[in-house]
Amino acid sequence: MSLALQIIFDALLLGGLYAIGALGFALVWGVQNILNIAYAAMIMLGAYAAYWVWTLGVDPILAVPIVMAMMFVVGVLLQRFLFDYVILGPHSLSIALTYGVNLILIGLALYLFTAEYRSIALPDHLRGSIDLGGAHLTNARIATIAIAVVLTASVWWLMxxxxxxxxxxxxxxxxxxxxxxxxxxxxxxxxxxGISGALAGAMGALLAVIHSVFPAMGDHQLIQILIVLVLGGLGSMVGPLIGALLLGLVSSVVTAIWGGTYAVLAGTVLVLLVLTFRPSGLMGRKFYEA
Structure with missing residues (x-):
């Protein structure tokens, strides 16, 4: 019972984070037809922004809306001065441009912050934990799930x-x-x-609360986001949410039984199964598949 509750809680945590990232990525992909590889670096920038705001004495949770506002501006600037020029172009052009931007931003992070892992020292109210049916739930992770749910609901309401x-x-x-x-x-x-940048920043800021911050951290998250979008499909607000929860559940189960090394493999197998039997995703629409 305790193992099942722990798996469910971990799945909600991962699913919530993946849902935020997937919604931000899917907005730009669905509306502008741009595969924004630089989204990985934007997640990383959000994490470093949260770390920087924390060093100024701001509570890590209160830093999330500040980071979202900062990354909204970054998203608009990238759109205005770079991405506007590839909206009507082929996918290969947008991939090449955004991949280059991603490399530049990661390089700048390495130059400014070095490759050293940095962590936020949590305040007392986030350091505590509760036990529920044998499952160990930390306050920081509970807060992360709550923020993820609020942000996901807000995006659904907006759209x-x-x-x-x-x-x-x-x-x-x-x-x-x-x-x-x-x-x-x-x-x-x-x-x-701007909204996409804000959601990337929120994901990065929340990751900074529960994990370490380093320049290449966004690359793994982008892979997980792409898996979520393949699973859920484009053209539906529900699709990325279902994909995020499904990937979070599978990753949590595999991690609990065999260890985290096999979680990525399990996600890959899941994607192959969905692509084989439903290429448009579980909730995708054929309009977007085309």
Missing amino acids: DRTALGAAIRATRMDLEAARLVGIRPRLIYNIVA
Whole structure:
């Protein structure tokens, strides 16, 4: 019983983090048709920003909205001065550009911060823990799950219940029709890039609370995000959430039984199975598959 509860809790933690990252990545991919490899570096920048804000005396949890605001600006700047030029180009062009940006940002992080692992010293209220049915739940991880749930619900509300969300969905579905009803695609692209950057920053900031911070930390997270999107599929807000929870559950089960070394292998096998039997993903739409 205790092992099952621990697995469920770990799955919620991983699923929540992956869901935040997957939603941010999927927004740019779905709306602008850009595979933003630099998203890995943006997660890393979010983690370093959280570490820097913490060194100024700010509580690690309170640092999350500050980091999100900072990364919103970074996302808009990258969109305005780089990504705008590859929106209508082939995937190979956007991949090459964003991969180059990713390498530059990681190189800058190595130059400024070195390869040294850095950790946030948690305050007393995050250092405690509770035992639930034999499962050990730390306060820091409980706070991380709560923030992940709030952010995921907020993105769903924005996309499904607001005029801005309708404008984003319209731009995603038919660019010319969106222009005809007065929507400004350039503004929508900037907002989407900003939201994506903010979510990458949130994921990085939350990772900084429970893990160490280092320049290449975003690369592994990006792989997990791509697995989540393949599992869940594009074209649905629910898809990335289901993919994130499924990957989190499988990773937690495999880690508990065989160790973390096999968790990545299990995710790869899961992706191969989904691609074989449902190439568009569990909740994907054929429009996006095409």
